[in-house]
Amino acid sequence: MKQLHVISNGKLPYERFLSIVESIHPYVSAIHLREKxxxxxxxxxxxxxxxxxxxxxxxxxxxSRSELAGRYKLGGVHLPAHYGSLQEIKQKYPFLKVGVSVHQLSEALYYQETGADYLFFGNVYETTCKPGLAGKGLETLSAIITSVSIPVIAIGGVIPARVPELFEQGASGMAVMSGIMEAKDPLEAVKDYQAYHIQKEV
Structure with missing residues (x-):
């Protein structure tokens, strides 16, 4: 089963965010609190x-806030590519899944070696979150997927119609921020992503 990770965008009021995640959580794999x-x-x-x-x-x-993740025994902590060694977190909170955002193959190999449980790779496509930054493309995504043995989640400019080609490259799932959090109807947006997912799985 492929994964759908939904990421907070740092823009929504607390109550609006809670309303969205309450409605979508049965249909998604993970909800990331990315409130820098x-x-x-x-x-x-x-x-x-x-x-x-x-x-x-x-x-x-x-x-990033591993102490909070550990205190509440959450699903995990997600870290930026420049974080460095994961060993302290892995030793202190062995029950936490640790994910890392990577942007190139060397980072992917490093974090797999140092204990990451999964990777986000992006931005695969051009995205409104990073205007002017060209997408790294499916070829680079595929190269990373074939070079590591841990799950790779595609992020950046992922719209429902692009889901099948991500899965064709071997992505373990997709991560979405604005496509769901800024949608007029976030629950319908989630179902749109899942519809393409199901079509590919059948």
Whole structure:
């Protein structure tokens, strides 16, 4: 089964975010809290709100703040490519899945070697989140997938119609931010991604 990761965009008010994730969580693999400007206290509130709304802890992944992920025994922590060694996190929180965003093959190989459980690779396509930055393309995605043995999730400019070609390259799943979080109807947007996913799986 392919994965669908949904990422917060750092723009939504707390209550709007909770409303969205409450409706979509049964249909997605993971929800990433990527709120770079939020304090630990604010993120603590967001995590508690998500748990109160019934989002399973194992579906909640927090970016960079491993202490919070460990305290709540969440699904994992996701780190940037420049993070460095993962050993301290892996030793302190052996129950956490650790993912890393990578942008080239050398990073993918390094983080696989140092214990990453999965990788985000992007941006595969040009994306509104990073205007002017050309997509790295399917060929680079395929090269990374064939060079590592851990799951690789495609991110960056992923729209529903592109899902089949990502899976043809061997991607373990897709990660989406604006395509769901900024959609008029986020639940319908999730179902659109899943529809292309199902078509490919059949």
């Amino acid at each position: 400007r939020a304090s630990d206290t604010e993120l603590d509130q967001w995590i508690q709100g998500m748990i109160h709304k019934g989002i399973p802890k194992q579906k909640i992944i927090i970016n």
